[in-house]
Amino acid sequence: MTRYATIETSRGAMRAELYEKDAPKTVENFEKLANAGFYDGTKFHRVIKDFMVQGGDPYSKGGDAAKGPVGTGGPGYKIKCETQGNPRKHDVGALSMAHAGKDTGGSQFFIVLSEQNTRHLNGVHTVFGKVTEGVDIVPKIAQNDTITKVRVSGEAAGTKGT
Template sequence: MEEKNRVVRMETSKGTMKLELYATRAPKTVERFMTAVNAGKYDGLKFHRIIKDFMVQGGDPQSNGMGGGSVKFEGSDVKHIPGVISMAAQQAHVDQSDMQFFIMTSTSDQLDGNYTAFGHVTKGMEVLGAIAATPVAQAPWGECSRPVEDVCIVKASEILD
């Protein structure tokens, strides 16, 4: 019997998105993400990195995929197109973060097969666009990606049918 995809309602300070997660394509990643969602670990966290015409990144920035809580790289056959959700990692093919994810705002073929894409936005692409349109400033590491205003995940919760 094929496992059913999981669904998350993500309320943000810019509106609400609905996410569908691919339980059979990236089972460990989906399970880890859902454990954090159901424990309320994303509630109150920020989208702390926004790169224009690329992606928005949220979750716990202290969770970098190095050490105790990281998840082994699963890969996936999902293309990194607008609305696709993927797990952050220090670099391609390494252990991924246990709490940081990013949502694509454009297509990026170079990420395909290198980062674990595990779901997509099914409702609220306009919310993703509003998050992506948040003005940014230079981050301490030199990248112009730090939002100048807080964009928060108010609450993430699983939708059960």
């Protein structure tokens, strides 16, 4: 069964195939957070043209959720990188785990806008999925656009839907 993430934003919805075989713990973590509503209402707090868009920081919700500077928040734990033996690259649309150093990821993720400008991230950040529908939305995302909802579901081979 293939896992898919539906990422609804203020710019439109995207669908990403998740690479459970290549990054099982990262996909498991993302799914747990997504289906618990962790990402709902967060913002794309870091947007760099021709590079990537980054979201998933709970501090970006503001109000009582802002327990520190935006860009430093997470779920309260860290996960290990899954780069060794992972053949996935930072192609356009790749979904990758953000971190502040090896094995410090948690909830923040980014979506690649340019393969050429992200090659140096291969083998450093865990690629755990790829936007397969709504890829045209990604370059339209602006700083502080909202992630309204993220959910992960599975599909049996040959079916489509969430």
